Amino acid sequence: xxxxxxxxxxxxxxxxxxxxxxxxxxxxxxxxxxxxxxxxxxxxxxxxxxxxxxxxxxxxxxxxxxxxxxxxxxxxxxxxxxxxxxxxxxxxxxxxxxxxxxxxxxxxxxxxxxxxxxxxxxxxxxxxxxxxxxxxxxxxxxxxxxxxxxxxxxxxxxxxxxxxxxxxxxxxxxxxxxxxxxxxxxxxxxxxxxxxxxxxxxxxxxxxxxxxxxxxxxxxxxxxxxxxxxxxxxxxxxxxxxxxxxxxxxxxxxxxxxxxxxxxxxxxxxxxxxxxxxxxxxxxxxxxxxxxxxxxxxxxxxxxxxxxxxxxx
Numbered sequence: 435x436x437x438x439x440x441x442x443x444x445x446x447x448x449x450x451x452x453x454x455x456x457x458x459x460x461x462x463x464x465x466x467x468x469x470x471x472x473x474x475x476x477x478x479x480x481x482x483x484x485x486x487x488x489x490x491x492x493x494x495x496x497x498x499x500x501x502x503x504x505x506x507x508x509x510x511x512x513x514x515x516x517x518x519x520x521x522x523x524x525x526x527x528x529x530x531x532x533x534x535x536x537x538x539x540x541x542x543x544x545x546x547x548x549x550x551x552x553x554x555x556x557x558x559x560x561x562x563x564x565x566x567x568x569x570x571x572x573x574x575x576x577x578x579x580x581x582x583x584x585x586x587x588x589x590x591x592x593x594x595x596x597x598x599x600x601x602x603x604x605x606x607x608x609x610x611x612x613x614x615x616x617x618x619x620x621x622x623x624x625x626x627x628x629x630x631x632x633x634x635x636x637x638x639x640x641x642x643x644x645x646x647x648x649x650x651x652x653x654x655x656x657x658x659x660x661x662x663x664x665x666x667x668x669x670x671x672x673x674x675x676x677x678x679x680x681x682x683x684x685x686x687x688x689x690x691x692x693x694x695x696x697x698x699x700x701x702x703x704x705x706x707x708x709x710x711x712x713x714x715x716x717x718x719x720x721x722x723x724x725x726x727x728x729x730x731x732x733x734x735x736x737x738x739x740x741x742x743x744x745x746x747x
Contacts (some may be wrong), residue, residue, distance in 0.1 A: 435463060436573075439470040448717040450669050456714060457661045459607065463590045466711065471713035471743030478721030484746035488537035489530030489582065493518050493572060494505035494565060496533075496553055496690050497589075500626035501699040503657055503689055507543060517556070523572055527580050537604070538582045543630045544589030549595025566595050585650070590629045593645070600647050605682060607650035608642075610635050613670050614663040623657040623697060636670060643678025652685030655711050656703025664711060668718045675723070683724035684713050686744075688731050705735055709742045716743030 438452050448456075459467045494517040497507045508515035520527075525540055547553040547564055562568045566588055573584040589600070590608070599606060613632040617624040624630035642649045651682035653667045668684075675681040688703040708727065715725055728744045729736035 435459070436464070439466060442470060442717045443474060445721075447672070447720050448714065450665055453665045453668075453714050453718055454662065456717075457665070457710065459710065464706070467713050468709060468742050471716035472741050474716055474721040475725075475743040475745060479724075479745050481595050483740065486537055486539070486746075487535045488539045488585070489527050489535050491518065491523055491526060491538055491540045492516070493523070493542040493569065493571075495543055495547065496546035496550065496676070498545050498549040499543070499629050500696075501630065502623040502625070502700075503654070503695055505695055506541070510546075510550050520572065520575060523576065524579060527576055527582055531580050531582055536582060538576055538580075538584045540569065540572065540584055540586040540588075542580055542586075542588055552579035557633055565589070567598075570602060573599065575603055587650075590634050591641075592638075593641050596638075596645055596647060600645060602649075605648035605650060605709050606642060606645065608635060608638055609654065609685065609687070609691050610639065610651050610667055611654045612657065612659045612663055612669060613667045614659045616663075617658055632670075639671075639674050639681075640678070643674055643680040646678075646680060648682045649680045650683050650685065651681060652683075652687060653711075653715075654689060655708060656701070657697070658700070665718070668715050672719055675719075681723070683726055683745075684715060684719060686715055686725065686727045688727075690731050705732065705738070708732065709738060712739055712742035712744055 442448055456467060494507045496510060496515060497505050542565060545565060547557060551689055557563060567587055571588060571716055574587060576582060584602060585603055585605050585607060586599060586603050587607040589743050611630060615632060616622060618631065619625060629638050639649060651671055671681060671684055689710050690702050691698050724745045725743060727739045727744050
């Protein structure tokens with residue numbers, strides 16, 4: 435183990451086989467793994483912790499996917515279902531600008547009109563064919579009227595939509611989540627989520643790379659994937675970045691069980707799992723990559739993520 439960690443500090447990226455050897459690290463070995471990841475981060479990024487000063491715009495929470503862990507998605511007519519008007523978006527963004535924010539994070543469900551005739555009619559009445567067409571206008575108007583920088587997470591897209599959104603976004607994002615095909619099986623987190631097929635998501639990230647779009651992606655930890663699949667997901671992200679050089683940051687996000695979701699009885703990702711995953715992500719992706727983790731999903735002890743090698747919140 436010591437030889438592997440020394441090689442990482444010398445600039446060698448962790449191989450899949452080496453990462454699989456390190457997943458068993460416990461006790462003093464785990465401390466050494468975390469320390470190495472932290473040292474590698476310090477050498478490349480220093481010790482300044484960053485966060486994005488952004489406004490959050492949940493443009494629509496309607497979605498054609500039913501993920502086992504999602505609390506965001508709503509169906510048409512369901513309590514809490516909401517698609518923001520242009521006026522509502524601008525009101526929120528202007529409030530953020532007044533507070534000194536510089537970015538707009540726009541999150542939305544994936545192609546709700548593909549399964550909901552009501553959503554298709556909703557867009558037609560407003561002069562749009564698809565959610566992505568409305569998103570383009572929201573980003574364009576936001577840029578023109580507020581000068582805040584949109585960063586959109588619209589789900590799976592093809593080359594044409596990526597090209598179009600590139601014109602009005604500073605960057606785009608799509609969580610890979612996992613390369614595990616098992617999660618698409620009955621009872622899996624992605625069983626009712628056609629847009630969560632790993633090959634489809636990898637293709638979207640690759641298309642963004644071909645178009646030189648700065649891109650955010652990441653993995654979910656604890657949704658039923660194995661350690662091997664977790665490592666494979668991080669290696670897949672690295673492979674795409676080595677090919678296209680467009681991944682600007684990687685998020686390592688932990689699953690938390692919540693009332694009302696299909697996976698409400700599924701165990702949370704443990705703190706140790708998160709620390710180990712973050713450290714392995716740092717050694718797989720290298721010191722130059724921006725790696726972040728959400729502190730709100732670990733209110734007790736999230737500061738330890740700094741020791742595991744994250745760059746920002």
